[in-house]
Amino acid sequence: MRRGLTVACAALVLGACAPREEGWHVKNVAGLLPDLELQMTEAGGRAVSAADYRGEVALLFFGYTHCPDVCPTTLARLAAARASMRDHRDAVRVLFVTVDPARDGAALLARYARAFGPGVTGLRGSEEALAALARRYRVSYSRDAPDAHGDYAVSHSGGVFVFDRTGRARLLIRPDDPVPGIAADLERLAAGG
């Protein structure tokens, strides 16, 4: 039993600082998550499915425009990573799915997405479509009770799911991943890596 404990402790330590597999800077999730699939409406009004983003590296992120911290910082970091890419910048599209469609109307969502650059697309969906998408990528979101002003916070996921040009789930960007690593991975993925 003591040996089992030692081995397991070693595994705990090694697991925490082992180099990431195959040289990706962010987490490799190939084979862990299903292909991109969604039924949403772009903030511009176009109804879209995953097929509309074939050929692009799609970055799926859940959030809401009233978000005080996680969403603006994450979108700013993704925009910075995209802007620092040399070759395949235009193949990278950030899909910002609102988990608060009641407050995030199409116009507000479009304006918010545009503020982070040309590569960010705001997506809205029905409650059912949103729930199905969240369930598919095992993320949660929950809205707090509104305060006296009708304001409320929404708890949601902080990770960004990255799909290659064929729609396969490949990478997961964590909230603390540095921008240069994200940019290098996106470049590699867009180049067919």
Add this chain to the structure above:
Amino acid sequence: MDFGTAADAAAFLLPWEFSPAALALCAGAVGLYAAGLARTPRASRPGAARPLAFLLGWGLVYAVMQTRFDYLSQHMFFIHRLQHLVLHHLGPFLIALSQPIAVLARGLPAGFAARVVVPLWRHPLTRFAYRSLQNAVVAPLLFVGLIFFWLVPSVHFDAMLSAPRYALMNWSMLLDGLLFWALLLDPRTRAAGAPVGFGLRIWIALLAIPPQIALGAHIALADHDLFDVYAVCGRIWDVAPRADQAIGGFVTWIPAAMMHVVAALILIGRWMRADRGPARPPRCAAA
């Protein structure tokens, strides 16, 4: 979670991810037990406590796997630890405590039992697998090892992200829990056919405690977020990651260890009642 209406409560009781296997196992076990109980002569039926322990054990297992509790387990670390406490400790413990084998065997259709179950059970491969797993070395290593394995941060991250790995994690905990507690709480003495004697089983129960305390304390007292998958995929409640992790660590540490102590006490009681127990006369008898 909002229980404002009856519909909300009903939604909570429905599976988050329906598993036909989980339903078949839980309903099959309870159905088989009920059939066996009905066929048991009134005079030799167990009292109310044993059937209740059996039903409660499976009810708890079903509840943590096949209600909205499962969704909470995927998004709060301490709820996940409670889920594993039920799957690996409490549920199988109660089921094994109810000593259900004889009743379950009576519940099988007679022809099916004679033609399928008994030959399968006596098959050399089954005997080999049983002997390989249910012994004093492998059983506790597997029991403690599985807890450690699924809590290796990178392993835990992938298990929470991938639906098949998540299912594998929970099923491995449940099945290993059933094996471990069935071995430990076997009512028979070694002479009557138990794979391991009472004395050694008490040692197993107690020696499995320190590693679980060490792991639980390591998690509860860690000064950084070990399991960031909950931040990546979203927590349900607005609980700080370190607080969530600390509560989860305490769940891994304290109730789990206490159940091993309870098991050891039960075993000491059974050993003292058993024929081949400690044969020493009471010390005060000579005085």
